[in-house]
Amino acid sequence: MAADADPARRSIGARRNPASADAILEAAEAVLVEAGYAGFSIEAVARRARAGKPTIYRWWPSKAALLLEVYQRQKRVEVPDTGRLEEDLVGFLKNLFSHWRETSSGSVFKSLIAEAQSDETAAAALAGYASGRHVHTGQIIERAKARSEIPADVDSALVADLIASYAWKHLLTNRLDEDEATIRKAVGYVIRGIARNAL
Numbered sequence: 001m002a003a004d005a006d007p008a009r010r011s012i013g014a015r016r017n018p019a020s021a022d023a024i025l026e027a028a029e030a031v032l033v034e035a036g037y038a039g040f041s042i043e044a045v046a047r048r049a050r051a052g053k054p055t056i057y058r059w060w061p062s063k064a065a066l067l068l069e070v071y072q073r074q075k076r077v078e079v080p081d082t083g084r085l086e087e088d089l090v091g092f093l094k095n096l097f098s099h100w101r102e103t104s105s106g107s108v109f110k111s112l113i114a115e116a117q118s119d120e121t122a123a124a125a126l127a128g129y130a131s132g133r134h135v136h137t138g139q140i141i142e143r144a145k146a147r148s149e150i151p152a153d154v155d156s157a158l159v160a161d162l163i164a165s166y167a168w169k170h171l172l173t174n175r176l177d178e179d180e181a182t183i184r185k186a187v188g189y190v191i192r193g194i195a196r197n198a199l
Contacts, residue, residue: 025066089140
């Protein structure tokens, strides 16, 4: 197995060397900007980062896994904590749509979803990412339960999945300019449904 081209950033096995990992992620971001999703490759990243391909594949088992981490590094979406579930979810969706619309991350994520339909490694990477994001979004629901705004037996992960499905549909159909009134209506339908749950 080849070592990194730069001995100052030599791999330390499966555990990431922070300097090498940062260099690889920065190189991946640069390649993505210059070549776009279609021109993105592990080879190009390795050349730019002066890293060995085996090192990259040891830490990111596929192109999709590396791109998802690049996507997460670029993602800056505020999750409101207003004390009201409706406002938190509406604010979150507005911020997410704005981020996807105003940065390249939306097109990157859309391409990853498309690739996952025919590539098992991309599908696995996307499923792992989505699971983690649903836990994160589910925290909004958990806060509402703690405030007794909704019943304690509401499945936070399932509600997060419903919200994510709404967001992903808008991303995949290029409807990221949805107005707040429509977003609020969709969130209202979800909240009214879970508020009646187990009452």
